[in-house]
Amino acid sequence: MMDSTSVRGVRIASFLLLVFISAAGTLAASDETAPARDPKQAVDEAYTAKIQKYTTAPYFTSPLVNYLPASKTVPTPETVLGDVAGAPGVLPYAEDVYKYMRLLEKASPRVKVFSIGTTEEGREMIAVAISSPENLKNLEENRARLTKLADPRTIKLDDAEADKLVAQAVPVYYITGTIHSPETGAPTALMELAYRLSVDESPYIREIRDGMITLITPVVEVDGRDRMVDIYKWHLAHPKDFYPPLIYWGKYVAHDNNRDAMGVTLKLTENVLNTYVKWKAQVLHDLHESVPYLYDNTVGDGPYNAWVDPILTDEWQMIGSRNVADMTKFGMPGVFTHGDFDTWSPGYLMFIAAMHNGISRLYETFGNGGADTQERTLDPEEYARTWWRQNPPLPKVLWSQRDNNNYEQTGLLTSLHYFNENKRLFLKNFYLKAKRSVAKPSAEGPAAYVLPADESRPSLQAELLHVLQKQAVEISRAKAGFTVALPVKKEKPKKDGKDKKDTKEAEKDKKPEPTSRDFPAGSYIVRMDQPYARIADALLDHQYWSPDDPQKTPYDDTGWTFGELFGVQVARVTDLKVLDVAMERVTEIHAPGGVKGDGAVFAINNAAEPALATLRYKLKDANVEAAEEPFESGGKKFNRGSFIIRNANRADLDRAAADVGLQAVAVGAAPSVKTHAIRAARVAFVHTWLSTQTEGWWRLALDDLKIPYDYISTQAIAKIDDLNAKYDVILFPPVGFFSSPTAIINGMPTAWGNPLPWKNTPETPNLAGKNDSTDDMRPGLGWDGFAKLQTFVQKGGVLLTATDTSRFATEIGLVTGVSAQTSERMKIVGSVVGTRLVDGASPIAYGYEEKVPAYCDNGPIFSLSSISGARGRRRLGNESRSRPTGRGTADEPDFTVGRPGVEAPEEPTSETWEAPPVTDEQRRNGFRVIPPADRARVIFRYADQKDLLISGLVAGGNEIAQHPAVVDVPSGKGHVVLFSINPVYRGETRGTYSMVLNTILNFDSLDAGRKLAEK
């Protein structure tokens, strides 16, 4: 095999030309190994017969998988499954899959099983390496070679040295299965693949085995897999009944487990990431099942992620189109690689590879959500022939899990073979991508990101740095203060002379842009001349998705800038001098904390750090109060909401504060500002049985922060006699799918069908885990439950809702004076937007500054009214109110011919986020006028239109600009706090967590600092 890529490229090109000209009957070139079995090796006839029996059409298989080679020593998957891989009715638990992989390991020197960590519920995750015994024996030597290629600094960026390593190294191709639990085929496909790779003596397979290491994690979402198998078994035992939908996958989230590769908050992400990085793998290939029959979707569609190396996008094209070609030649229909998936967000599991100099791949194959063989009818657009899908899927077929396993294995085997044939090219690319990453500062930049030492939220800063550390990013700390030059902003050329005067005037007022910035000693520096600079850059940079982008349906979030969403300062530095600053690598990062100074009263500044809430719950018995006004003590400034702690044991406080990274200052005497008590509220956390994914991110956040809560379903509410006796705060986080107000009340249809139980039974031992359970998932909150919620608030409880549950609260009448609209035209698709502080005296806003970036995904558009029952209308803002058509210029009055002009009375005006002032007419017999103390209080609003977009896509943003983003609505003795933004999301929005935590901590003092309208 040639080493030089260019020479090889020429050879392939001329070879293709030759085939084309001669139109030879056979497509296999003399130097390409045919995908065919070894006629000398015996076939396992019984197993093979079953493969054929379960394959529903002759074209749903290939010469690679239509037989099983026999072995005298190595057990087939049938040993554990009792039938062949992909057999109808057979869905193994993770444990059974592992059992088989370990039997393989025992029987074959070509297989090694590694434990790679555990899940949230304590189940094991594994990785299975399959290669020649020699390769497996030399794993460490090989890892050393790959490590040098992965970090070119170790060989001084020496290409000649890299070529030597490339020639010797054995690449690693990492395959991951069933991250999405209802997509069930991968484990059995991967069991059989492992068998084939370890047993088959055909040259095609032998080359893969000898040439590379195939690494397999057969089950990524282990907790979810076991639940899914429970449900499937329940379905087999109750064939005439409807079976419960898989409402929980992992402990926290469902489908979004494949959106965690930025925040790395789930164990499965962390375990796969660590395995990928430790093995220095070249490929991460993740298996899914939601598209017929095989969509190799990494090529997909634009826009591609802006931070990946173009070398990678070329690799996608190479591998993807070759994969389609190989399977097309086998006559397998419905294999394609273009489609509607854009590769913009780096949140997908496979993107761990893209962001760590490897190759990310994702298969969508076709599955039945279980192992039943079923007739499947496709949508017209799924079977349409398009330019990128010349051999489309069929409109209607009988489909089996075996068909799925045939496609998955055939795709993987051809991919492995092609990868092995071109491994020198891919290994060299692996090195080049790392080298180009190290060269980033002087190539495309930036040189570094700096997180300054004078950060006002050190604990959040530390959390952001921890995310980067999980991503294997190196972090340094400046030993002394330093200065960097700031990039000079280019003046935009003036369009015409029209606004010259205004611009000149504006320029006169403007301060000159600073040309440099100073950073104190101890500032954190994320150097971009490191191999994994790419992921740091992608997370910390800003994103811009043009409203004019040809891609009109972004597949996922469009913006995620971590510094903005964590609410901490992150400076993008292009000045190369930053790399010469005296600095040291740091591995342990912890925000400084503990008690300073002398005195019996302690103060802790409130800078909206979530750790404050953790501390409050840790100090169960302490007397904690919040200052309602800012104060100074001992020369230190404290914000509103700062904690004042009395009667705490100093040593306990010191330990607790150090633990959470907060600085407590002992002061001589309590400051003379108004305070109120901060109590450890009793929290109920409500979920529906419709969907749990979106609330799962909230649960994860609260668990991480060690905030205790009772996890109850909407069904449970009606059954609790007195909610107020048990709880101070009820959190009702977003539901996500199926979340209309009527669905929340009614649940799923109960007028027909059978109960859908979600609980642990001998039949379904894994279903509930430690999550909630019910005899029947179908009933919703019900009107009794609604009445209970209403009473809870009336009697003084606090209900907190966000996005769709806020819409629920407004539409169902839990609040008065707030309406929530949706917009057809507005497109804010998972973006970072600007919000503005409206009422800094509200405890909900404690610790926040004027401008707060937040996550918005077409949030509800709130409008306020001081009239109860007023039809909710979106308000258009002052600028759109103009004079009617008539005489005169724009700012002159109109006239009425035949009578003297009448001046209209001066109407009071209001801001878009405020309720319009009550008019004289409304006050006539004004029983609908909401008394000032009962009116909604806006805490944050969305920024003006021009400042709305921070990262991602904002189109039609004028519809939500300036509208309320967080509203506190008094109701009876209690409050309903409505969020239009989603403050707790995917572990990425830690800067807005405190809006929720402040609400919890100040539950009985939310009216603090409230100013009432006069009438």
Ligand SMILES: [Zn+2]
């Ligand atoms: Zn999937």
